[in-house]
Amino acid sequence: MRIGELAERAGTSTRTLRYYEARGLVRPRRAANGYRCYDEAELRVVHEIRALLAVGFDLDDIRPFVACLRAGNSSGDVCPDSVAVLRRKLAEVDDYLDRLGAVRRQLHDQLARAIAHREETCLRTRQRPE
Amino acid sequence: MRIGELAERAGTSTRTLRYYEARGLVRPRRAANGYRCYDEAELRVVHEIRALLAVGFDLDDIRPFVACLRAGNSSGDVCPDSVAVLRRKLAEVDDYLDRLGAVRRQLHDQLARAIAHREETCLRTRQRPE
DNA sequence: GGTTGCCTTGACGTCGGCGGCAAGGTTTAG
DNA sequence: CTAAACCTTGCCGCCGACGTCAAGGCAACC
Numbered sequence: 001m002r003i004g005e006l007a008e009r010a011g012t013s014t015r016t017l018r019y020y021e022a023r024g025l026v027r028p029r030r031a032a033n034g035y036r037c038y039d040e041a042e043l044r045v046v047h048e049i050r051a052l053l054a055v056g057f058d059l060d061d062i063r064p065f066v067a068c069l070r071a072g073n074s075s076g077d078v079c080p081d082s083v084a085v086l087r088r089k090l091a092e093v094d095d096y097l098d099r100l101g102a103v104r105r106q107l108h109d110q111l112a113r114a115i116a117h118r119e120e121t122c123l124r125t126r127q128r129p130e
Numbered sequence: 131m132r133i134g135e136l137a138e139r140a141g142t143s144t145r146t147l148r149y150y151e152a153r154g155l156v157r158p159r160r161a162a163n164g165y166r167c168y169d170e171a172e173l174r175v176v177h178e179i180r181a182l183l184a185v186g187f188d189l190d191d192i193r194p195f196v197a198c199l200r201a202g203n204s205s206g207d208v209c210p211d212s213v214a215v216l217r218r219k220l221a222e223v224d225d226y227l228d229r230l231g232a233v234r235r236q237l238h239d240q241l242a243r244a245i246a247h248r249e250e251t252c253l254r255t256r257q258r259p260e
Numbered sequence: 261g262g263t264t265g266c267c268t269t270g271a272c273g274t275c276g277g278c279g280g281c282a283a284g285g286t287t288t289a290g
Numbered sequence: 291c292t293a294a295a296c297c298t299t300g301c302c303g304c305c306g307a308c309g310t311c312a313a314g315g316c317a318a319c320c
Contacts, residue, residue: 004266014267019308033316035267055233058306077244078251086241093234100230103185104223111216114207121208134296144297149278163286165297188276
């Protein structure tokens with residue numbers, strides 16, 4: 001299939017597919033006229049890329065998964081390199097969750113104090129005669 | 131004080147201070163020779179900016195806090211606009227925490243399945259003679 | 261032959277918070 | 291007089307995943 005059809009079936013743009021190719025993630029054959037020519041397997045690859053991007057991976061991290069799929073595995077997750085990336089990403093997410101939790105607590109406290117201060121000021125203002 | 135001293139006392143760079151000025155967050159007077167001239171209050175402002183940036187705010191969100199400080203309040207948090215931003219940011223963080231939690235669960239499951247699959251394959255390989 | 265709709269490569273724009281450099285002016289100390 | 295250490299404005303670079311032209315080639319249909 002050509003690039004337009006793949007883009008539509010994968011729910012993305014032709015620009016995106018060319019970008020993935022430039023980054024070495026997708027390798028279409030070329031027709032005699034120079035047109036890119038993708039087989040069905042590439043649809044699967046593009047879906048894998050999109051799914052991992054949506055989870056927060058960058059394209060470099062996704063490379064092992066694509067290689068794993070290309071090696072004939074039913075899932076891109078099962079190869080050692082992929083598992084290593086999954087472990088690392090999980091650790092990164094855990095880390096980020098911690099920091100974001102701390103941020104949440106700080107924001108919450110900051111907000112609570114601000115509101116408390118406003119209540120106080122409001123009371124004092126009402127007490128003050130005119 | 132001049133820009134170099136403020137930068138050092140605030141723990142940042144002169145480039146950063148000029149950037150904040152370009153974004154309208156800091157307004158130094160100018161000396162006769164054109165040099166920027168900051169008073170003590172600006173140090174406080176810069177600290178406020180830095181603290182909020184560290185929490186994940188962008189410069190536009192920080193503007194109300196700076197205005198609040200400049201209005202003479204002891205904290206940049208207590209003005210209505212600041213409180214509104216705090217509320218919104220807290221909601222955004224909560225939202226992001228939810229999504230990141232979902233991502234974490236997906237990564238965890240994905241990793242577990244990949245490892246399980248590898249165990250299985252490993253067993254089958256050992257069973258197969260030679 | 262002309263139009264339409266694919267396709268190609270190439271190159272610049274986006275967003276945010278700066279870093280870094282260039283080319284020059286100012287002030288102070290020696 | 292000169293060097294050092296400030297300061298000024300201005301402009302390009304960065305990162306990542308693309309969007310958005312521009313200029314042109316190819317294929318199919320009327």
